[in-house]
Amino acid sequence: MKEDIKALRNEIDYLDKEIIRAIQKRFLIVSKISEFKKQNQLEIVDDQRTKEVLQNNCRFAESMGVDPDLIEKVFNQIIHHSILYQKGTRVCH
Numbered sequence: 001m002k003e004d005i006k007a008l009r010n011e012i013d014y015l016d017k018e019i020i021r022a023i024q025k026r027f028l029i030v031s032k033i034s035e036f037k038k039q040n041q042l043e044i045v046d047d048q049r050t051k052e053v054l055q056n057n058c059r060f061a062e063s064m065g066v067d068p069d070l071i072e073k074v075f076n077q078i079i080h081h082s083i084l085y086q087k088g089t090r091v092c093h
Contacts, residue, residue, distance in 0.1 A: 023078065027085065034086040044086045050079055 037044060057075050058068035 026078070027082070030082045030085055037086070045083055053079065 034044075036042070054072055054075055057071050061068045061071035
């Protein structure tokens with residue numbers, strides 16, 4: 001029985017690392033977007049894009065049986081940190 005739960009927890013640990021890898025890849029793209037915005041003198045915050053990201057991800061979460069409220073909170077944090085990164089107040093490697 002203990003081995004069963006240990007195996008399941010190992011799966012969760014693996015998935016946690018995959019989530020972190022995905023966030024890291026996302027921030028690499030955020031960095032490119034940030035450079036584009038600077039070069040083209042665009043605003044850092046795009047409210048329409050934020051709304052689109054939240055709606056699309058919440059809709060997808062719901063279709064996958066995941067609580068959209070949880071996903072909205074997670075993506076609000078990711079977007080918040082993306083904005084801080086673009087403003088130069090947060091560093092992601």
